[in-house]
Amino acid sequence: MIGSPESDVREMFRRSGYTLTSQRRAVLDALQDFKGHPSAEEVYLAVKKKNPKVALGTVYQALSVLEEIGLIEAKRWSESPVRYDLNTEPHYDIRCTRCGKVAEIPGLKFDDFAARIRENTPYKVTNTSLVIEGHCPVCQMED
Amino acid sequence: MIGSPESDVREMFRRSGYTLTSQRRAVLDALQDFKGHPSAEEVYLAVKKKNPKVALGTVYQALSVLEEIGLIEAKRWSESPVRYDLNTEPHYDIRCTRCGKVAEIPGLKFDDFAARIRENTPYKVTNTSLVIEGHCPVCQMED
DNA sequence: ACTTTTTTAGGAATGGTTATTGATCGAAAG
DNA sequence: CTTTCGATCAATAACCATTCCTAAAAAAGT
Ligand SMILES: [Mn+2]
Ligand SMILES: [Mn+2]
Ligand SMILES: [Zn+2]
Ligand SMILES: [Zn+2]
Numbered sequence: 133m134i135g136s137p138e139s140d141v142r143e144m145f146r147r148s149g150y151t152l153t154s155q156r157r158a159v160l161d162a163l164q165d166f167k168g169h170p171s172a173e174e175v176y177l178a179v180k181k182k183n184p185k186v187a188l189g190t191v192y193q194a195l196s197v198l199e200e201i202g203l204i205e206a207k208r209w210s211e212s213p214v215r216y217d218l219n220t221e222p223h224y225d226i227r228c229t230r231c232g233k234v235a236e237i238p239g240l241k242f243d244d245f246a247a248r249i250r251e252n253t254p255y256k257v258t259n260t261s262l263v264i265e266g267h268c269p270v271c272q273m274e275d
Numbered sequence: 276m277i278g279s280p281e282s283d284v285r286e287m288f289r290r291s292g293y294t295l296t297s298q299r300r301a302v303l304d305a306l307q308d309f310k311g312h313p314s315a316e317e318v319y320l321a322v323k324k325k326n327p328k329v330a331l332g333t334v335y336q337a338l339s340v341l342e343e344i345g346l347i348e349a350k351r352w353s354e355s356p357v358r359y360d361l362n363t364e365p366h367y368d369i370r371c372t373r374c375g376k377v378a379e380i381p382g383l384k385f386d387d388f389a390a391r392i393r394e395n396t397p398y399k400v401t402n403t404s405l406v407i408e409g410h411c412p413v414c415q416m417e418d
Numbered sequence: 419a420c421t422t423t424t425t426t427a428g429g430a431a432t433g434g435t436t437a438t439t440g441a442t443c444g445a446a447a448g
Numbered sequence: 449c450t451t452t453c454g455a456t457c458a459a460t461a462a463c464c465a466t467t468c469c470t471a472a473a474a475a476a477g478t
Binding site: 208210224226228229235237238239240242245248249252253254255256257258259260261262263264265266267268269272 | 351353367369371372378380381382383385388391392395396397398399400401402403404405406407408409410411412415
């Protein structure tokens with residue numbers, strides 16, 4: 133279920149109490165067109181093509197609303213701005229540390245880390261995420 | 276082997292080709308005294324107590340040298356500056372998202388992620404790290 | 419239509435980190 | 449010892465991603 137259909141988008145907004153404004157719609161569309169894992173800046177540039185007066189801050193805000201209501205996910209790597217993912221199904225992404233390209237890793241499934249961790253710490257575990265880096269096929273050729 | 280003894284420190288520097296300067300020593304000492312997982316800023320403040328004329332940039336530089344030669348490790352969480360760890364044995368740390376405290380999770384061991392990942396992507400996997408967040412016991416009481 | 423609330427554009431500000439530069443240190447050679 | 453010359457340093461400017469601020473615009477409520 134990549135890229136929720138129109139009705140789902142409306143429903144998510146309705147339930148959250150946020151309004152589906154033209155800017156938020158534009159950000160969502162840009163993300164859809166982009167197909168990859170763009171940064172806020174990249175989303176901004178894409179959105180600006182259709183509506184040149186949208187502000188970068190608005191894109192950041194829209195992204196965080198979209199994330200909050202569960203339509204997109206934010207993913208972080210250490211040497212990169214946050215990247216956004218329309219694919220909210222649980223999956224892992226790997227980022228090339230040479231060219232920055234992000235790719236999905238299909239079929240990779242680990243059993244829940246949180247359970248194991250909970251047995252070993254008095255902390256209440258609220259979030260775990262596996263950060264994966266490497267070299268993409270193209271960049272490997274430069275070795 | 277937490278906090279390598281003097282001879283090890285010297286050996287690591289010798290092999291790397293970097294020189295063990297008084298500033299780098301001071302940064303290492305500060306890290307030792309601190310005992311936790313301090314940020315560059317915190318290391319800087321600690322170092323300044325004994326030598327008020329060190330610059331923040333020098334601390335950043337020293338930390339990256341120490342990391343490069345393998346005496347310390349840098350760890351990242353999303354809402355925090357990089358934190359440094361004298362404990363270079365493989366282990367996991369959890370960070371409280373409310374108060375920022377970082378604690379080690381002893382006895383937690385996952386089998387190598389990289390192998391599993393490699394089977395599912397054409398990327399050459401160079402690095403994986405598990406980011407863990409939660410609420411510490413103290414902060415849990417505020418619930 | 420009027421009022422209240424939410425969202426936006428534009429731009430300034432922030433925080434963590436890196437880059438630049440001229441001064442200083444320090445090991446090795448003479 | 450001195451001189452030399454690269455490594456390192458302090459100080460400070462620059463950088464980048466992101467957040468914050470504010471007045472204006474848009475949307476929602478009545
Ligand atoms: Mn993805
Ligand atoms: Mn640790
Ligand atoms: Zn690449
Ligand atoms: Zn806490």
